[in-house]
Amino acid sequence: MLISQEVYTRSGALFDQTIYPANSGKKLIPLKQNKTTAIYGGYSGSKAAYMSIIRLRDKKGGTYRIVGIPVRAVNKLNQAKKKSNEKYLAELKAVIEPQIAKTKKDRKTGQRVLVPQEFDVIIPEVMYRQLIVDGDQKFTLGSSTYQYNARQLVLDSESLVTLSKNFIESNSVTSEIKNNRLIKVYDDILDKVNKYFSLYDKNKFRQRLNEGREKFIRLPIDSKFKNNKKIAVGKREILQNILIGLHDNAGMGNLKVLGINTPFGMIQTSNGITLSPNACLIYQSPTGLFERKVYLNTISSLK
Incomplete structure (x- = not known):
């Protein structure tokens, strides 16, 4: 039986509606630019419009990972894209970088600081319900952390x-x-x-x-x-x-x-879905009769 899922992006709400206090223990997003989460609390997460696939430059030789692109960042990204590919890539990386940064304890101050990770953007826009085959696993994307x-x-x-x-x-x-x-x-x-x-x-x-x-x-x-x-x-x-x-x-x-x-x-997968270099994205026609396969290991990074 041929089954194809409609792929889509999201718009509308920028954040999850619940506002959490500063001492909630959650990683929070400020309510406004001038309101620090340490005092005023904030939102627990932002709504993603779509996703991107990146390749981390790590010791493993390159781990592919799916990250969410927030609705609140789409306007800036679209404006940057109109100017040049370079500005668009710089803006996209600025959106992604905080999401993948690792937390490390500073030996001098004892405080936990964010350490950026080097990465390449492989596919800048991946829609919800995108079909992926990775080894013997076949799934669609419910988000950057949920697989269906x-x-x-x-x-x-x-x-x-x-x-x-x-x-x-x-x-x-x-x-x-x-x-x-x-x-x-x-x-x-x-x-x-x-x-x-x-x-x-x-x-x-x-x-x-x-x-x-x-x-x-x-x-x-x-x-x-x-x-x-x-x-x-x-x-x-x-x-x-x-x-x-x-x-x-x-x-x-x-x-x-x-x-x-x-x-x-x-x-x-709470830290974001990871994919192997052999993972394949399958782009289907609405009827499911026609499809195009794209393997991650054949795609050059965005430049």
Whole structure:
């Protein structure tokens, strides 16, 4: 089945709406230029209009990383682009540099200071939901820190029948058969996840799905309620939540009953998504019939 996602940029709100106090322990953005965060507090983060891919000049020989370009910086960037490519690149680097700077303790003062990192801009504008393949991982970008699975889960025909409403509600099928068939669906999903979904090693999702099998087996077929309050989660509900978290979109499932406390499918890298030099960006037509592949290791840095 051909599936393509619409790519887009964002505009509108410049910051997250919550204002945090100075002692919140968060890295804050000033409310105004003349209001220091140490006294007045500030916003916890800015909204990104789109993203850029950069290459860090580190000891590893060049790490590719995705960074967000704030909405508040777009106007200046557009103005600089009209003047010259040099001014645009300088302005873009000025936006990116604070995001990737490392924090280091000054031996003389004891204070923590920001140490800039050298980097090159590889792709200046990358849109939300851009499709990327990196090794055996296939995903779209939800932000500079969030990845959305883009690999389709294909179950065998017996599993599809088991998940159907007609099978579960059939009076000719015993509860024991239904229960065993639901366990077989779980095993079918596990088999596919273990073979093809390495992206779910983030947050140890894949490991914990395997570890949660025995807990799944002990669950009832359907969720149980008492006085309109859920008192037990059933196998069918858990399978639906697994499928939501594995789906080719941003959906997340609740699998706390299996010992997975993080919303299943929330693929987040707090310091920014990193890519290998062999990562490939796939630009698709709206129909998904045509596509163009661009490998990072074939792109020269912006100059």
